[in-house]
Structure formats: structure tokens, C-alpha cells
Amino acid sequence: MLSQFWVDVRTRLTALFGRRRLYARADEELQFHVAMREQRLIESGVPPGEAHSRACRELGNPTLLAEQAIDSWRYSFVDTLIQDIRYGLRTLHKNPGFTATAVLSLALGIGANTAIFSLFDVLLFRALPVASPDELVLATRRTSDGHPNLMLNNQQREAFAGSETLVGLCASRHSQLRATMSGESHFAEGMLASGNCFSLLGVSAVLGRVITEADDKSAEPVAVLSHRYWQRQFGANPSAIGQAITLQDRTFTIIGVAPRGFIGLEPGMPADIIVPVNSLGGPLLTNPNVFWLRLLGRRKPGVSIEQVHADLAVRFARIPRNSRLTGPPPKLEVVPAASGFGDVRMQFSLPLRILMGAVALVLLIACMNLASLLLARANGRRQEINLRIALGAGRGRLLRQLLTESVLLSGLGGLLGLGIASVATPLLAQSMSRGRTPILLDLALDWRTLAFVAAVSLLTGILFGIVPALRAIRQKDTIGAQHGTRLKTGSRRWSAALIVSQVALCVIVLVSAGLLLSSLRKLQQVDAGFRKEHMLMLGIRPDNYKGPAALRLHRELYQRFTALPGVESVTTFDDVPLGGVNVTTNDFSINSVGPRFFETMGIPLLSGRTLNEQDALERRPVAVISESVATRLFPDRNPLGQHLDVFGTDREVVGVVRDARYRSLRLPAEPMVYKPAFGAWSYGIRTTGDPAGLAAAVRRELREAARDVPVWSLDTLEARVDATLVNERMVSGLCSWFGGFALLIASIGLYGRLSYAVSERTGEIGVRMALGARQGQIVWMVQRDALILTLSGIAIGVPLTLTTTQIFRSLLFEVGATDAATFAVIVGGIVAVTSIAGYIPASRAAGVDPVIALRTE
Amino acid sequence: MHGFGIAEDLHRVSDALHVEEGSLYPALHRLESQGFVQSTWGVSENNRRARFYKLTPRGRKQVAVKVSDWRRMVEAVNRVIDPLVT
Numbered sequence: 001m002l003s004q005f006w007v008d009v010r011t012r013l014t015a016l017f018g019r020r021r022l023y024a025r026a027d028e029e030l031q032f033h034v035a036m037r038e039q040r041l042i043e044s045g046v047p048p049g050e051a052h053s054r055a056c057r058e059l060g061n062p063t064l065l066a067e068q069a070i071d072s073w074r075y076s077f078v079d080t081l082i083q084d085i086r087y088g089l090r091t092l093h094k095n096p097g098f099t100a101t102a103v104l105s106l107a108l109g110i111g112a113n114t115a116i117f118s119l120f121d122v123l124l125f126r127a128l129p130v131a132s133p134d135e136l137v138l139a140t141r142r143t144s145d146g147h148p149n150l151m152l153n154n155q156q157r158e159a160f161a162g163s164e165t166l167v168g169l170c171a172s173r174h175s176q177l178r179a180t181m182s183g184e185s186h187f188a189e190g191m192l193a194s195g196n197c198f199s200l201l202g203v204s205a206v207l208g209r210v211i212t213e214a215d216d217k218s219a220e221p222v223a224v225l226s227h228r229y230w231q232r233q234f235g236a237n238p239s240a241i242g243q244a245i246t247l248q249d250r251t252f253t254i255i256g257v258a259p260r261g262f263i264g265l266e267p268g269m270p271a272d273i274i275v276p277v278n279s280l281g282g283p284l285l286t287n288p289n290v291f292w293l294r295l296l297g298r299r300k301p302g303v304s305i306e307q308v309h310a311d312l313a314v315r316f317a318r319i320p321r322n323s324r325l326t327g328p329p330p331k332l333e334v335v336p337a338a339s340g341f342g343d344v345r346m347q348f349s350l351p352l353r354i355l356m357g358a359v360a361l362v363l364l365i366a367c368m369n370l371a372s373l374l375l376a377r378a379n380g381r382r383q384e385i386n387l388r389i390a391l392g393a394g395r396g397r398l399l400r401q402l403l404t405e406s407v408l409l410s411g412l413g414g415l416l417g418l419g420i421a422s423v424a425t426p427l428l429a430q431s432m433s434r435g436r437t438p439i440l441l442d443l444a445l446d447w448r449t450l451a452f453v454a455a456v457s458l459l460t461g462i463l464f465g466i467v468p469a470l471r472a473i474r475q476k477d478t479i480g481a482q483h484g485t486r487l488k489t490g491s492r493r494w495s496a497a498l499i500v501s502q503v504a505l506c507v508i509v510l511v512s513a514g515l516l517l518s519s520l521r522k523l524q525q526v527d528a529g530f531r532k533e534h535m536l537m538l539g540i541r542p543d544n545y546k547g548p549a550a551l552r553l554h555r556e557l558y559q560r561f562t563a564l565p566g567v568e569s570v571t572t573f574d575d576v577p578l579g580g581v582n583v584t585t586n587d588f589s590i591n592s593v594g595p596r597f598f599e600t601m602g603i604p605l606l607s608g609r610t611l612n613e614q615d616a617l618e619r620r621p622v623a624v625i626s627e628s629v630a631t632r633l634f635p636d637r638n639p640l641g642q643h644l645d646v647f648g649t650d651r652e653v654v655g656v657v658r659d660a661r662y663r664s665l666r667l668p669a670e671p672m673v674y675k676p677a678f679g680a681w682s683y684g685i686r687t688t689g690d691p692a693g694l695a696a697a698v699r700r701e702l703r704e705a706a707r708d709v710p711v712w713s714l715d716t717l718e719a720r721v722d723a724t725l726v727n728e729r730m731v732s733g734l735c736s737w738f739g740g741f742a743l744l745i746a747s748i749g750l751y752g753r754l755s756y757a758v759s760e761r762t763g764e765i766g767v768r769m770a771l772g773a774r775q776g777q778i779v780w781m782v783q784r785d786a787l788i789l790t791l792s793g794i795a796i797g798v799p800l801t802l803t804t805t806q807i808f809r810s811l812l813f814e815v816g817a818t819d820a821a822t823f824a825v826i827v828g829g830i831v832a833v834t835s836i837a838g839y840i841p842a843s844r845a846a847g848v849d850p851v852i853a854l855r856t857e
Numbered sequence: 858m859h860g861f862g863i864a865e866d867l868h869r870v871s872d873a874l875h876v877e878e879g880s881l882y883p884a885l886h887r888l889e890s891q892g893f894v895q896s897t898w899g900v901s902e903n904n905r906r907a908r909f910y911k912l913t914p915r916g917r918k919q920v921a922v923k924v925s926d927w928r929r930m931v932e933a934v935n936r937v938i939d940p941l942v943t
Contacts, residue, residue, distance in 0.1 A: 029860055029882055029908050032901070036861040037878070039903070060879035068883035072890050 022073060026066035034059055080397075084404035091405065098377060099409070102370050105745045106413025109366035110456055111420025112359040112738060118425050118449045119432075120352050122267060123345050126448070127338050129261035131202025132298075135167075137308055138337040139295040141330045150341060151291040153284075157194075159315045165308045166297040170197040171277055173293050174269045174342070178541065178710060180246035181233070185710040188229065190247070191264050191271030192280055198224075200298055208241040208256030211276055221279040223252040227260040229272035247273065248280060249544050265296065266342030296337055309334040348432060351731045354808050358512065358738050361505050363456070365742045368505075369749045371464040372498040374406055375491055376756050378472035385472055398473045406465025407458060414457030421449075431730055467494065495753055496789060502746040503793020504800060506830060510739035511801045512808070514822040516732035519813040523725055529660030529669060530577045531602030534568075535717035536691035537576060538683040538698055542709040553706055554678055558594075560701040561685055566694055568686040571600040576682060576717075577660050578724050581670060588629050589662065589670050590646060592677035598624070598657055600686045608640045608655030615676035623651040624674040626659045632671060646673060664724060666813055684717070691716045728811060743830065747837035754786055754841040765845050766853025775846040782845050786838030787831070794827055859899070859907040860885060885910055893919050 037055035042048055059065075092099040127133040139160065140150045157171050170193065177190035195216035204210060205224065215222050223245060225234075234240035243254050252275060264271030277293070278285065284292055299308055309332070316332040335341075378385075388398060422445065471491055538561075545553050554572075561570045572594035575581050581589040595613040598605055606627060615622055623646060630639040630653075642653045651673075659669030687694050695714055702709060722729070758765070765778055805817040815822070858866075863885075864878050888894045893916035901907040912920065 025908065026882060026886070028906070030879065032859070032905060032907050033861045033864070033878070033882075035905070036901075036903075040865075058878050060877045062879065065879045065882050068880075069886035072883060072887035 022070050023066055026069040027062070030059065030062045030065060080400070081404070084401045085408065087401065088405040088408045092408065095377075098373060101748060102373050102409050103412045103416060105366040105369050105748070106410055106457075106460065107416035107420060108741055109359070109363035110410075110414050110417030110453060110460075111424060112417075112741075113356075113363050113456060114417055114421035114449060114453050115424040115428055116352065116355045116359050117452050118421065118445075119348075119428060120356055121446075121448055121452075123348055123352065124267075125339055126267070126446075128201075128265060128340050129203075129259065133338040134336075135299045135301075136201075136337040137297050137299055137305055137334050138341050139169075139297065139312055140333045140335060141291070142333055150294055150343075152295050153288065153291050153293050154286065155288045155319055156316065157293065157295055159319050160295065160297070160312050163297070163308070163311050163315065165300060165303045165311045167300050168196055168200045169295055169297040170194045170200045171293040171295055172197060172265060173277070174264065174266055174271060175280070176712075177247045177273055177275075177280075178543075179273065180708060183707065185708050187710055187712060188247075188272050189264075189270050190273045190275065192277045193274050194277045197274075197296075200296075203259060203262050205256035206259050207238060208254070210256050210258070211274065215276045216278050218276075221247075221250055221252045221275065222255045223247065224256045224258055224274040225254060226258050226263050226270065226272045226274070228263070228270075230257045245273075247275060250279065252279070265294070265337075265340050266344065267340045268344030268348075269342055294341065296341075297334075305334055305336060347727065350808070350810065351727045354512075354731055354811070355734055357804075357807075358509055358735050361509050362738045362742050363460075365502050365505050365745050367460050367464045368498045368502050369745045370406070370409065370460070371468055372495045372749050373752065374465060374468035375471065375495050375498070376752055378402075378468045379491060379756075381472065389473070395473050399469050402469035402472055403462060403465050406469065407461030410457045410461030410465075413460070414453050417457075418445075418450075418453050421453075428730075428734075431733075432726060499746070499750055499753060499789045500793045500796065502742075502749055503790050503830065503834070504797035506739065506742045506746050507794055507797025507826065508801045508804055509735065509742050510826045510830065511798075511823055512805055513732060513735035513739040514826050515805060515812055515815055515817065515819055516728065516735055516808070518819070518822055519811070519815040520725065520728045520732045522814045523665050523728060526661070526665045528577055528665060528721065529603060529658055530717075532717045532721050534687050534689075534691055535601075536685040536687060536694050536698065537713070537715060537717055537720060538685065538702070538711065539713040540681045540683075540702065540709050541712050542681065542706065544708065545706075551678060553709075554681075556705050557683070557702065560705060561683060561698065564685075564694065564697050564701065566687050566689050568688055569596050569600045570686075571595065571597040571684045572678070572680045573597055573601075573682050573684060574677075574680045575662055576684070576720070577601065577662055578664065578721055579662070581662050581672075587632065587671065588625075588673045590673050590675060591662075592680050593674050594676075594678060594680065597674065597684075600684050601660075602686075603660050604658045606656045606658060608653070610655055610657075611674065611676040616678045620676065621649055621651045622654045622676065624655040624657055625653055626657055626669070626672040626674075628659050628669055628671040629673055630656050644673070646675060651675065665721075681712075691718075728813075731808070731811060743833055747833055750786060750789065750834055751837040751840060753789075754782060754838055755844070757785065758782060758841045758845045761845075762848055762853050765848045766850040769848065770850040770854065778846045778848075779839075779842040782842035783835065783838050786834055786842075790831055790834040794830065798823065798827070858911075859901060859909050861901075861907070863910070888916070892916075 034052075034055045037058060038048075038051045041051035041054055046054065056062075128136070130136070138150065139152060139156065141152060154171070157169065160166070160169050163169070172191055172193045175190045175192055176187045178185055179188040193211060195211055195213035198204070198210035199212065206227065207230075208224075210224055211222060225240065230236060230240055234243075240254055241256065245252050245254055258274065264274075284290055297308065299305065312334060313332045317329075385398065389395070471494070542550065542553060558570055558572070561567060574583070574592040575589070581591070583590045593611060595611060595616060597603075598610045608624070611622070611624055614620070623644065625633075625639060625644075633639070633644060634642050634653075639653050639656055643650050644653065645651075657674070660672070661667065662670040662672065685691070685694065685698065698714065699711060702711065765781075768778065768781075801823075802818055809817050860882055864881055867881075885894065885896075889896055889910075893913060894910045895913050895916075896908050896910045898906055899909040
């Protein structure tokens with residue numbers, strides 16, 4: 001019976017898509033028939049020549065017969081569907097205003113969703129292009145203060161290696177590598193990988209070979225290139241295999257090219273050059289106190305992630321801990337790693353979730369708008385529909401036709417949305433990439449995104465088309481309807497509910513945007529303690545220069561930069577404000593700075609003196625401290641002349657400067673001790689004009705001074721400060737756009753409803769005016785409607801918002817999630833905009849000429 | 858049984874039902890699309906590829922229904938015309 005069913009489905013599908021095959025079947029049957037008949041005729045004595053033609057004659061027209069045979073197979077609904085689509089397109093074409101509003105608002109809604117979804121997909125969902133990615137797990141630590149840390153080290157790697165629950169465990173680390181080929185250097189995205197990485201992942205080379213475990217022990221360092229790096233640097237030339245490439249200071253032999261899709265394990269952080277961990281790991285390999293490796297394992301079949309965790313946790317606890325460390329021990333965690341892991345994902349996870357929520361709300365608003373437009377139109381089409389019912393159209397058939405129309409609208413919206421998304425997604429990815437390391441994502445449309453758009457469009461069309469369609473065909477008072485087109489109370493309630501919900505959702509999106517915007521403004525107003533304007537920052541990593549050569553290079557660069565026209569002063573430092581700190585003790589952080597640091601950075605001196613060139617050259621045991629260090633260490637004394645211990649060196653305090661923020665604008669200023677030094681490879685260049693304009697000159701000077709030292713980073717301090725706010729800026733900016741868009745759609749919906757109400761009440765308005773109602777009263781009558789709907793929406797929206805904004809509290813800064821001022825401004829704004837939307841129909845109502853109105857009645 | 862066999866059988870049983878032979882095929886296809894018969898490729902008695910048709914259980918039931926319908930119809934018509942001819 002079931003097999004019969006499948007045969008049936010198959011044949012029907014064949015009929016739908018494989019007309020030719022079915023035709024061939026019928027044709028063969030008919031030919032067989034003719035042949036058999038011919039044979040029988042010959043057997044009964046008919047001459048062969050005549051037998052054939054008689055057989056054919058008796059059969060009839062074979063083409064016609066085959067056609068008829070095929071026709072009995074067709075699904076009739078396909079034909080109906082085509083008919084419905086044609087009819088739908090015609091009606092949509094006849095109402096360009098309606099169609100444009102519906103399609104455009106849906107397109108923006110779907111486009112925004114698609115754009116955010118593709119980023120979401122790339123960063124958080126998409127499985128790595130490796131064998132059975134579902135089996136991959138990542139071992140991570142949660143430090144004693146509760147922060148997740150993805151990094152472990154060789155000690156754990158060895159401890160976990162023998163686990164019975166894992167097929168294998170590989171170690172990797174993303175790292176920027178200075179690559180030198182024929183004398184030219186550049187920084188490439190690199191990955192250090194243990195020798196078993198490729199075999200464990202099931203990734204093989206498209207050219208040459210991959211790194212194997214033998215390479216871990218080999219003294220000959222080897223490198224595998226990513227497909228795109230091979231294309232870019234070697235023009236996809238197979239002769240790249242066997243060539244030498246210098247990474248950092250070692251010479252590597254290129255042995256293979258990875259498959260096109262494989263660019264490492266961290267979404268957003270591609271790996272272009274993959275080398276064995278041992279080749280560049282250096283002293284880190286044996287240091288148990290530095291955590292720098294990511295450990296990725298593959299579960300044995302049938303082993304659950306909990307079992308892996310149980311086993312590894314025991315092994316982790318057995319590792320002897322560094323006795324100097326206090327506090328509770330870190331906890332081991334094991335997480336699924338099918339789609340990779342990494343910092344980029346951690347950074348953007350929350351913002352993308354928020355944005356996903358915001359765009360979902362926007363789409364919901366657009367859908368409600370579609371529903372209310374359809375509802376209004378259903379009323380307008382009542383006569384047509386009644387006529388069709390009267391002529392015998394089945395209600396099911398009508399429902400299908402109306403749904404076809406709404407799906408057609410949402411489908412068009414989806415197509416246009418896909419276009420919008422294909423423009424918006426790269427722009428979005430770019431805005432995420434502010435900062436030193438570009439975030440590189442493979443944003444090509446994949447089937448997931450397409451499936452997402454298709455599903456969203458279809459669901460939108462059906463879900464939000466069904467109620468208006470049902471209402472349109474459930475009109476029993478066919479005769480009463482002939483007279484006018486008054487909205488029935490049911491429809492009226494529906495459309496009011498739709499508008500109230502739209503306003504409520506607008507409140508959520510707009511208040512969120514408002515809160516995020518005002519906290520962004522607060523963050524931008526934070527006094528970081530330095531002057532960020534007119535500063536160009538250059539970072540280099542010349543680890544191939546050592547000792548006197550390094551000092552010579554340093555002094556040459558210093559002189560060259562100082563001599564550039566438009567440069568006010570130049571300095572060097574270890575830590576740049578808002579760039580994090582490298583060296584920290586319990587009481588303070590330490591920044592090694594060159595001469596003129598405070599003058600150049602614009603950090604004011606409070607007392608004593610700053611550090612000069614002599615301090616650095618003679619390595620004087622002096623220090624300048626920030627005011628928070630002064631109050632902490634010398635609360636009751638003049639800090640000048642006091643001594644403090646900096647890593648075993650006794651230093652005399654010669655100056656006190658204002659505090660500056662080194663970690664983040666959100667965190668309080670770092671207590672900082674400045675010691676004089678030469679040779680920190682970060683340069684700060686204060687310019688008189690636009691600092692970005694000087695970048696080319698700085699680059700040129702560096703090339704002239706040292707051709708083998710590539711630029712590690714070169715940007716303005718303002719850009720760096722901005723980069724620390726990339727999350728806040730992205731989320732608040734997009735939320736504002738989405739909010740504005742949502743409000744626009746909701747206003748259009750409100751406007752539509754009111755215009756309709758006015759046109760329907762023209763007679764009534766005429767009577768009122770004839771009886772002496774003033775224009776102001778008429779305007780108020782219409783505006784009151786708008787106000788009631790808006791205020792109801794706000795009344796529902798505000799409590800909803802109070803709960804939603806809690807989700808992104810961590811992104812807010814000095815603004816409460818319930819900030820009254822923001823709520824007030826947004827609510828006022830919404831009332832103002834909806835009043836404008838209401839004013840147009842209201843003034844039209846007031847312009848009604850009672851005589852004309854009454855005459856038409 | 859293949860289409861030609863069916864046609865031949867029809868011939869043998871009754872000359873009165875001599876319709877255009879070809880129209881048998883659209884009818885067979887229609888019956889199959891409604892699930893009353895099932896067809897597969899097979900080899901005919903003279904070793905040619907032919908489409909063989911078989912009644913499905915549903916088809917058998919339908920035959921019973923249609924036959925009893927027909928009988929009732931004939932009976933009804935007979936009841937009407939019998940008085941006329943006698």
C-alpha cells in the first residue's frame with residue numbers, strides 16, 4: 001500500500017516535471033499495440049502492407065491519445081496556481097501604491113533580517129569545512145574570577161592526550177606572522193598547528209601535502225598555505241610548492257595548499273599560513289604559566305560531550321598548579337566546536353543577538369503593516385469578492401487566491417530583500433572590522449541564507465495573509481455590502497489591534513536605540529586623560545633587530561619622523577591609552593615610555609618633571625607616577641622624591657601626571673607607573689594637521705630606514721578610540737535606523753487606517769458640519785482616534801520595553817536600562833510623528849464640503 | 858495483462874463494445890492516476906517490452922461497487938421498459 005503510494009507520488013512528480021518521460025511511456029505502449037495488432041492481422045491473412053495501416057487506423061490519433069493519457073496525470077492545482085499567480089500579479093499591478101508600500105516595507109524588513117542572519121550564520125552557526133564537525137569539542141578554562149578563557153597550554157595538551165574519550169587532540173593558535181619573500185615583508189594571518197591537526201580534522205591538501213606529526217619533530221620547518229593566500233601571493237602557481245618563505249626569522253619550505261574553504265578554525269580570524277606549533281612556539285612550549293594554545297579534540301563515536309568533560313576534568317585537576325597562584329583553581333569546560341570558536345565570535349555574539357532581536361521586531365512590524373493593508377484592501381474588494389461568490393466561486397478557492405496574492409507580495413519583498421541584504425551585509429561586516437585586525441568573513445550567499453529568506457517570505461505571506469483573507473471571504477451580508485464599503489466592526493477591531501501592536505513594538509526598538517545612543521554619547525564624552533586628536537600611531541615588530549642595531553634603528557626612525565613636515569612631536573611607549581596594558585603588578589601597571597611621552601600624548605603634568613632623553617639613555621632609576629598611584633601609595637606624603645620598587649629596581653618618583661584610561665573607556669583609569677626607556681616599538685606622532693594625511697609619509701620613512709620591517713599597525717588615535725566602541729556604535733546605529741524605519745511603517749499604517757475612516761465617514765462629517773461643527777472639532781475627532789491608538793500602543797510598549805532592555809544592560813554605560821529621560825523623549829517623538837500621520841487625513845476631513853458630502857450620500 | 862491483451866479480450870468477449878481501440882490507453886492512465894490499477898514494465902509473450910496492468914485492492918473494491926451499481930441501474934431500467942415490450 002505504501003509502496004503504491006510512492007509509485008503514485010513518483011509518477012505524479014514525473015508528470016509535473018518529466019512530461020517527456022511520461023510521453024515516451026504512452027508512445028511506447030501505443031507502438032506496442034500497433035505492432036501486436038499488425039501481427040494478428042498478418043496471421044489472419046491480411047497482406048503485410050495493408051496490415052500496418054489498418055492497425056494504425058484502428059488505433060486512432062496516437063499523439064492525441066498520448067496527450068490525453070498524460071493529462072490524466074497532472075495535478076490540477078499547478079494549473080490553478082499559475083492562474084492565481086497571473087491574476088494576483090494583475091491585481092497588484094493595478095494598485096501600484098499599495099503594492100509598492102507593502103513590497104518595500106517587507107523588503108526592508110526581510111533585507112535587514114537576512115543581513116544580520118548571514119553575519120550570525122557565518123560567525124555562530126556555520127560548520128567548519130572539516131570531516132564530521134559535530135564530533136569536535138574545545139577544551140576551555142573558566143578562570144577563578146569567572147571569565148571564560150579559551151587558551152590552555154602544552155601541559156594540558158599532554159595531560160589530555162591519552163584520554164579514552166577522544167580520537168585525538170590537536171593544538172592551534174592564531175598568530176600574525178611577519179612573512180618575508182624576496183626581501184619584502186608583510187604581516188600575514190598565521191596559524192600554529194600541531195602536526196596531528198590536519199589528520200584529526202580530516203582536511204587534506206589540494207596541492208602538495210599537509211603538515212603531519214613527523215613535521216612536529218622535524219628540524220626542517222614547513223608551511224601550508226591557504227587557498228586564497230596561494231592565489232593572492234603566488235597567482236595560484238603550483239610551483240609555489242617547495243619555495244622558501246621566511247616567517248618571523250625562520251625559513252620555511254612551502255609544502256602544500258589547503259582546500260579552498262578551509263581558512264582556520266576561528267570565524268573572522270583567517271589562517272593563511274599554517275605552520276607546526278613547534279617551529280615558532282619557542283620557549284612558550286615548555287612554560288606552564290602562559291596559556292596560549294587552543295585545544296581541539298574529536299569525540300570518539302558514541303561518547304557524549306559530558307563524558308569527555310568528566311574525563312578531561314579529572315586529568316586537568318591532576319596537573320600540579322603553580323604554587324605562587326592563590327584563589328580557587330580554574331575550572332575546565334568542554335564545549336562543542338562544530339562551527340569553530342574564537343574571540344571574534346565572543347565579541348560579537350551579544351551585539352548580533354540584540355540586532356537579530358531588533359530586526360525580528362522590525363519584520364514583525366512590517367508584517368503587521370502588510371496585514372492591515374490587506375485588511376483594508378479586503379474591504380475595498382468586497383464587491384468583487386461578493387460577485388465571485390455569487391457566481392459560484394468556492395470559498396476554499398477564493399481563500400487560496402487571496403493567499404497566493406499575499407505570498408506573492410511577501411515573495412517579491414523577499415527577492416528585493418535579498419538584494420538589499422547583499423549590499424548591506426558587506427557594509428555591516430566592514431563596520432565590525434574597525435580596529436587593528438580586520439575581521440574577514442566569507443559572506444557568499446549560501447543555502448542557509450537562501451532557505452532563511454524563502455522560509456521568512458513564505459511564512460510572512462501565509463501567516464499575515466490568512467486573517468485578512470478569511471475576513472474577506474467570510475462576509476455573509478452579501479446584499480448589504482453592495483451599498484457601501486463600511487468597515488465591519490470585526491475588521492475595525494483587527495486593524496486597531498494591528499496598529500496598537502505596531503506602536504508598542506516601535507516603542508521597544510526606539511527606546512533601545514535611544515538608550516544605546518545616549519550611552520554611546522556618554523562614552524564618547526568620557527575624559528580618557530589624553531588628547532586623541534591629531535595623533536598618528538605606528539606599531540612595528542622588528543624582532544630581527546637586536547641590541548645596538550635596534551637602538552640605531554630606533555633613533556633613526558625617531559629622527560626621521562620628527563623631521564617630517566607637519567609633525568609636532570614624536571614619542572614611543574609600551575602601552576597606548578585604550579590599547580590595554582602589558583605589564584601589571586598588584587598595585588599598578590608599568591608603561592615604558594620614551595622622551596616627550598606626556599607632552600605628545602597630552603597627559604598633563606601635575607607636579608615635578610616629565611621624563612627626558614637623558615633618563616632613557618642613561619637608564620636612570622626614576623619614574624613618573626599617575627595621580628591614582630600617588631594617592632594609593634603615598635596618601636599622606638608628597639610623592640616627589642619617594643621611592644618605589646618596580647620589578648626589583650628601586651626608582652625615585654620625579655613627577656606626577658594626570659590619570660589616563662588604558663583598558664577601556666568603561667573602566668576607571670589605570671594606576672600607572674611610567675619608567676623611561678628606549679626601544680619600545682610603538683610610536684606616537686603628534687601632527688599639526690590631519691594625522692591620517694601623514695600616514696603615507698611615515699610608511700615611506702619606515703621603508704627607507706628598514707626595508708625588512710613591515711608596518712604592524714598604522715592608524716590615528718581617534719580611530720583606535722573609535723575601534724573600542726565598535727560594538728556600541730554598530731548596535732546603536734543600526735537600532736536607530738531600524739527604529740526610524742519601524743516608526744515610518746507604523747505611521748503609514750496609521751495614516752492608511754485614518755484616511756480610510758475619513759473617506760468612510762464623509763457623509764457623517766458632512767452632516768456634522770452642516771449642523772455647525774467647527775473645522776477644529778472635526779480635526780480633533782480624527783486626531784483623537786490617532787491619539788487613542790498611539791497611547792494604547794505606548795501603554796503596552798513601555799512595560800514590555802522595561803523588560804527587554806535588561807538584556808543588553810551590559811552594553812549600556814552610565815545610562816540605566818529604565819532611563820526616564822530617554823523614555824520620555826522617545827514617547828514624545830512617537831506621539832509627534834503619529835500626530836503628523838493623523839493630521840493629513842484630519843485636515844482632509846475638515847476640508848469636506850457639507851453640500852457635496854450630503855449630495856453623494 | 859498489457860493494453861493490447863485487454864483490447865483483444867474485450868473483442869473476444871463482445872463485439873458490441875467495439876470502440877476505437879486507442880481510447881483504451883487514456884482510460885488506463887486515468888485509472889492508474891486514481892490508484893485503481895498499477896502498472897509495470899514487463900516482457901510480452903513475443904518477447905517485447907510491454908506495460909502490464911494489474912488491479913490494485915482499491916481497484917477490486919471499485920469494480921465491486923461499479924458492478925453492483927450497474928446491476929441496479931439495469932434492473933431499474935428493465936423495470937421501466939419491461940411493461941412496454943410485453
